[in-house]
Amino acid sequence: MKTYLVGGAVRDGLLGKPVTDRDWVVVGATPQTMKNLGYVQVGADFPVFLHPETKEEYALARKERKVAAGHRGFTTEFSPDVTLEEDLARRDLTINAMAQAEDGALIDPFGGRRDLADGLLRAVTEAFREDPLRIFRVARFAAQLTGFRVEGSTRNMMRDMCAQGVLSELPGERVWQEFRKVLEAPLPERFFEVLEEVDAWVPFFVELRGKGPFDVGEMWLQERFAFWCERLAEAEVKRLCKNIKAPNAYRDFALQVHRYGEVLGCWMDRSAEEVAEAVGACKGFHDAEHLAPLVGYLTRKGAQDQRSLLTLIRRVNDAVSADQFAVKGRALGEALMSARAEHIAAGQRRR
Numbered sequence: 001m002k003t004y005l006v007g008g009a010v011r012d013g014l015l016g017k018p019v020t021d022r023d024w025v026v027v028g029a030t031p032q033t034m035k036n037l038g039y040v041q042v043g044a045d046f047p048v049f050l051h052p053e054t055k056e057e058y059a060l061a062r063k064e065r066k067v068a069a070g071h072r073g074f075t076t077e078f079s080p081d082v083t084l085e086e087d088l089a090r091r092d093l094t095i096n097a098m099a100q101a102e103d104g105a106l107i108d109p110f111g112g113r114r115d116l117a118d119g120l121l122r123a124v125t126e127a128f129r130e131d132p133l134r135i136f137r138v139a140r141f142a143a144q145l146t147g148f149r150v151e152g153s154t155r156n157m158m159r160d161m162c163a164q165g166v167l168s169e170l171p172g173e174r175v176w177q178e179f180r181k182v183l184e185a186p187l188p189e190r191f192f193e194v195l196e197e198v199d200a201w202v203p204f205f206v207e208l209r210g211k212g213p214f215d216v217g218e219m220w221l222q223e224r225f226a227f228w229c230e231r232l233a234e235a236e237v238k239r240l241c242k243n244i245k246a247p248n249a250y251r252d253f254a255l256q257v258h259r260y261g262e263v264l265g266c267w268m269d270r271s272a273e274e275v276a277e278a279v280g281a282c283k284g285f286h287d288a289e290h291l292a293p294l295v296g297y298l299t300r301k302g303a304q305d306q307r308s309l310l311t312l313i314r315r316v317n318d319a320v321s322a323d324q325f326a327v328k329g330r331a332l333g334e335a336l337m338s339a340r341a342e343h344i345a346a347g348q349r350r351r
């Protein structure tokens, strides 16, 4: 029995990046051998085990064959006879199909190291077609790895897969897992460039087609997403979020930016009533800190003095409270809003 480090850990190690997740392949063992050594099997019909101490994943070398649509439509063949090369051959990209032996030797049957040096995202074999998620993985690697491009025949294969409509086999949850990595990548715009190259907009990202440029600079994950969503109609934002299963926090922030970003972004030139309404809708009169994410985003976009806006709203909240009014219910709501608008108008005049 032999064990090899495989996949992303080998790739990132060669790139000099920090390696967090380590995956191992075991050749020449049976599930029983693994259990006898104290490994714990995870998943009933999948030969993956956790190391008793490190808890890292050890998979028996396997071959896969596509039998049905979708990224789970595989039969897996594993036996002690499956070789390391056979296991590497079922993988998506050459840069992910390298292994490292226990003595440190690199096993690289598909030229992954050369492609890593040349910045090429190249499919290992035609078996790439077996998993539509790989289309988004390639686009995601283009966003993560500076200077990488999709190799020509791989691009043709991806385009062909997209034309056949295979992306619609994917569950939105898997798409979000990839897209989240794009949001924190150094070059998220590259993801969309690859979608364009292979025409992978339908069905998940169709709302964003033609809505570039997607360069984002120094923005946080939710800000990046909201920035792109600003170019869409509200119904499109909702549809996109539903399709890619974006978590509520991303969706809600994108909608907040969409609805109130414009008014609060140029709050000095808007009517005090409009500003008060937007602040109220963002719950800024409950606590001015509720405005902080939106104000941070607008600041990064170069909007009108957001620090002064936040200071002004804090002052309004100190000055206006419900117990100052002798009315109740709807009348109280109106009285509060007009008092707040007056303070805001005074703040605008002082500028």
Ligand code: CTP
Residues within 6 Å of the ligand: 006, 007, 008, 009, 021, 023, 090, 091, 092, 093, 096, 097, 131, 133, 134, 137
């Ligand atoms: N893999 C594959 N096809 C997929 C998913 C994964 O061939 N659809 C293979 C690749 O060899 C990959 C390895 O399984 O390197 C591990 O997959 P995963 O941990 O999902 O991705 P990494 O490549 O390790 O990348 P990252 O950790 O950055 O997500």
